[in-house]
Amino acid sequence: MDALFSRNFSYRAWFYGIALIGVILLPIYADISGQRNLISFGMLIMSFAMAAASLNLILGFGGMISFGHGAYLAIGGYTVGISVANGYTNGFGHLFLALVLAAVFALITGAISLKTKGVYFIMITLAFAQMMFFGFTSLEEYGGDDGLIVNERSDFGPLFDIENDKVLYYVMLGALLLIVYLIYKIVNSRFGSVIQGSKSNEPRMQALGYGTYQYRLVCYVISGVMCALAGVLFANYANFVNPEDTAWRTSGELIFMVVLGGMGSVLGPVLGAVTFFLIAEYVGDLPVVGIYWRIYFGPFLILVVLFARSGIDGWLGRYKISADAVRHDLLMAPGVKRFLATAIDVGILTALSWILIGVVGLNLMELPKEEYHADLIMIICTYFVFGWVFVNHFIFPSSYRRGSVGKLIMGLRIVSADGRTMTPAQAVQRNFGQLLNLGILLLGYIGCLIDPNKLALHDDLAGTRVIVRGSEDD
Amino acid sequence: MILLITQLINGLQLGILLFLLAAGLTLVFGIMDLVNLAHGSFYMIGAFIGATMAAITGSFLVGLVLALPLAFLVGYIVEVTTLRTLYDRHHLDQVLATFGLILFFDTLLQLIWGPVGVAVVLPDYLNGFITLPGDIPIPTIRLLIIAIGLLVAAFLYYLVVRTKMGMLIRAGASNRTMAGALGVDIKRLFTLVFGMGAALAGLAGLMSTAITTEATIGMGNDIIIQAFVVIVIGGIGSIRGAFVASIVVGLVDTLGRSYLDQLLKLFITEQNAETAAPAIAAMLIYIMMAAILFFSPQGLFPPKTR
Numbered sequence A: 001m002d003a004l005f006s007r008n009f010s011y012r013a014w015f016y017g018i019a020l021i022g023v024i025l026l027p028i029y030a031d032i033s034g035q036r037n038l039i040s041f042g043m044l045i046m047s048f049a050m051a052a053a054s055l056n057l058i059l060g061f062g063g064m065i066s067f068g069h070g071a072y073l074a075i076g077g078y079t080v081g082i083s084v085a086n087g088y089t090n091g092f093g094h095l096f097l098a099l100v101l102a103a104v105f106a107l108i109t110g111a112i113s114l115k116t117k118g119v120y121f122i123m124i125t126l127a128f129a130q131m132m133f134f135g136f137t138s139l140e141e142y143g144g145d146d147g148l149i150v151n152e153r154s155d156f157g158p159l160f161d162i163e164n165d166k167v168l169y170y171v172m173l174g175a176l177l178l179i180v181y182l183i184y185k186i187v188n189s190r191f192g193s194v195i196q197g198s199k200s201n202e203p204r205m206q207a208l209g210y211g212t213y214q215y216r217l218v219c220y221v222i223s224g225v226m227c228a229l230a231g232v233l234f235a236n237y238a239n240f241v242n243p244e245d246t247a248w249r250t251s252g253e254l255i256f257m258v259v260l261g262g263m264g265s266v267l268g269p270v271l272g273a274v275t276f277f278l279i280a281e282y283v284g285d286l287p288v289v290g291i292y293w294r295i296y297f298g299p300f301l302i303l304v305v306l307f308a309r310s311g312i313d314g315w316l317g318r319y320k321i322s323a324d325a326v327r328h329d330l331l332m333a334p335g336v337k338r339f340l341a342t343a344i345d346v347g348i349l350t351a352l353s354w355i356l357i358g359v360v361g362l363n364l365m366e367l368p369k370e371e372y373h374a375d376l377i378m379i380i381c382t383y384f385v386f387g388w389v390f391v392n393h394f395i396f397p398s399s400y401r402r403g404s405v406g407k408l409i410m411g412l413r414i415v416s417a418d419g420r421t422m423t424p425a426q427a428v429q430r431n432f433g434q435l436l437n438l439g440i441l442l443l444g445y446i447g448c449l450i451d452p453n454k455l456a457l458h459d460d461l462a463g464t465r466v467i468v469r470g471s472e473d474d
Numbered sequence B: 001m002i003l004l005i006t007q008l009i010n011g012l013q014l015g016i017l018l019f020l021l022a023a024g025l026t027l028v029f030g031i032m033d034l035v036n037l038a039h040g041s042f043y044m045i046g047a048f049i050g051a052t053m054a055a056i057t058g059s060f061l062v063g064l065v066l067a068l069p070l071a072f073l074v075g076y077i078v079e080v081t082t083l084r085t086l087y088d089r090h091h092l093d094q095v096l097a098t099f100g101l102i103l104f105f106d107t108l109l110q111l112i113w114g115p116v117g118v119a120v121v122l123p124d125y126l127n128g129f130i131t132l133p134g135d136i137p138i139p140t141i142r143l144l145i146i147a148i149g150l151l152v153a154a155f156l157y158y159l160v161v162r163t164k165m166g167m168l169i170r171a172g173a174s175n176r177t178m179a180g181a182l183g184v185d186i187k188r189l190f191t192l193v194f195g196m197g198a199a200l201a202g203l204a205g206l207m208s209t210a211i212t213t214e215a216t217i218g219m220g221n222d223i224i225i226q227a228f229v230v231i232v233i234g235g236i237g238s239i240r241g242a243f244v245a246s247i248v249v250g251l252v253d254t255l256g257r258s259y260l261d262q263l264l265k266l267f268i269t270e271q272n273a274e275t276a277a278p279a280i281a282a283m284l285i286y287i288m289m290a291a292i293l294f295f296s297p298q299g300l301f302p303p304k305t306r
Helices: A011-033 A037-061 A070-085 A091-113 A118-137 A165-187 A190-200 A202-207 A212-238 A248-261 A268-284 A294-307 A311-315 A335-366 A374-395 A405-409 A424-439 A443-450 A457-462 B002-032 B039-057 B060-081 B091-113 B140-162 B164-174 B176-181 B186-212 B220-234 B239-265 B270-295
Strands: A412-416 A464-468 B129-132 B136-139
Touching: A011 A037, A011 A165, A037 A070, A037 A165, A037 A190, A037 A212, A037 A248, A037 A268, A070 A091, A070 A118, A070 A212, A070 A248, A091 A118, A091 A212, A091 B270, A118 A248, A118 B091, A118 B220, A118 B270, A165 A190, A165 A212, A190 A202, A190 A212, A202 A212, A248 A268, A248 A294, A248 A311, A248 B091, A248 B220, A268 A294, A268 A311, A294 A374, A294 A424, A294 B091, A311 A424, A335 A374, A335 A405, A335 A412, A335 A443, A374 A424, A374 B091, A405 A412, A424 A443, A424 A457, A443 A457, A457 A464, B002 B039, B002 B136, B002 B140, B002 B164, B002 B186, B002 B220, B002 B239, B039 B060, B039 B091, B039 B186, B039 B220, B060 B186, B129 B140, B136 B140, B140 B164, B140 B186, B140 B239, B164 B176, B164 B186, B176 B186, B186 B220, B220 B239, B220 B270, B239 B270
Parallel strands: none
Antiparallel strands: A412 A464, B129 B136
């Protein structure tokens, strides 16, 4: 195989391996650089990663679309909060109580919900979460609407003194790895096969003699208990529990993390949670438009649903093209032309953002806000920039044009390895590969120079070739 | 007694608002098999546009009349640009994509109108009371809402049961493919129905501001859940079910909030009743929904096909 690395090379394994080392070293880096907030940011992400992973067990593997998973987060959190408020700080006690309560709640609501199917299931899980929401907001002596401040962290003895942020960080990391490992074991067990089988064809599983209802119910309870564990740790990290966690926005965001990361992949939801919070944090911190980050996030979510259903975890694997279909007669583009093409694309983008955001936007910001809606115009400007990126790097390459403007000018085309136009999924994966490239300091471009097929990392991932125009025609 | 009648009227009025929302929702759900969480956004958009129109023209009723076509237009645009691509998708995709629409619209309206919202000023003739026999004062606006809602219900009934378009809607609901094969332009029908649902939601939103006196960001996000409760209880796709269920939900919710504590006092101590009552009252409609789904998993008036 003439790819960048051998055929068996797995980007996925390398990516997760390096990421794990990074996560383990993060507190040390935070100490050295003095950015202590990195540790709490990491803990925030990990608690939601646990919740999303647990949701994935029923959503991705079991096909049960629960729109009320935030309730378990809150059950775990409120168990800690209410216990501490009453002077009971034993961490093992908190854990035991939270998991038992979550199991009971999951058992009761699951037994009712799983009687229904499809939309009715979505709505009934949502209804149960709403009930919890109103239940928690009515706890006047425990904060009511405003949420409850947890004065003290759970006491797990001197060995795990989680009053120390760094210890809590590693405890959370351990819990996250444990949950991921458990889910991996469950999914690959006989039990997991029944769950996945009833997702793809329930009547057949029943015909084989499996009581799919019971299997689903057990799976639902396991998932809820895992999420409650995330809630216990989250309350300890944040020193605060909020009834909003049960509200449907949290549950919706959890579903999105699962889908963004990759449904039905064990580690996908973890990646989804990381990406979600990185986007929220990065875009939310931008000047002027930052507080309106959801106006970008909403359409982004829709685009992910429409075009990127395989999720980030899916993009880490090679796009599958059958070996017979791969064309070996394509004329690969020379490195210089590729470089120039990229330079043109980057140049256009820089010029566009400079004119729209730098000149137009910033000048408008000077005008009185009430009269000119300066922030609205600023957002429209940024929309044009994002829209251009979308058109130039997604719509154009996956349409009959077969290339971004820079490539078209240089007489190059991007095609799938079988000589056809890229599918939208390939285009998404290719762009993701380019982002990954940026993350590893453009190392992925080395392939353009040394590989016989001039495959950069993103070409190898998406199964695409950059070729000289016309060489793909028969 | 006066309190009871007032609360009955309030419950009826909440039920009517829910019906206006649920009617569009259940049609979209039943015909197109689309879970549209963003239906609450039309409720909010209708309220903001209507309130602004009312402020410009100086008349609430003109705002009410103008809000209808404008909400229809917004619904039309959303259907053609986004939702049309979602009909053949899995429910999960629909839930997520329309969740994205909610985030978008909530922020967009905040950008345009600011975080505070728009105040609604009612004209004097709507602000007063009408005295029923027995000296029971009822706010005029609540009666107006009930009257408009009943008119809409009658109109919808006529539309769906008596007209050609209603026949096509029912045909589309029971078998999309067959109706399309028989030459019905299903796509255009969908767009029309969707726009109509959006207009009704907008109408409901504006009328609700007449009571709360302001249009606020995210006002649709709570009531949309109640509207979903309504259509699930009523049976997805059934307008009749939606009507019955919305009145029931409106009454149960309102009466629960005002009388549950007294009811509970019969069973438990006074103090416990006062603490538990508000929580249980807020949960009441969800408990009702769970109970109904447990015994009849497809709601009270289940769809005949599918």
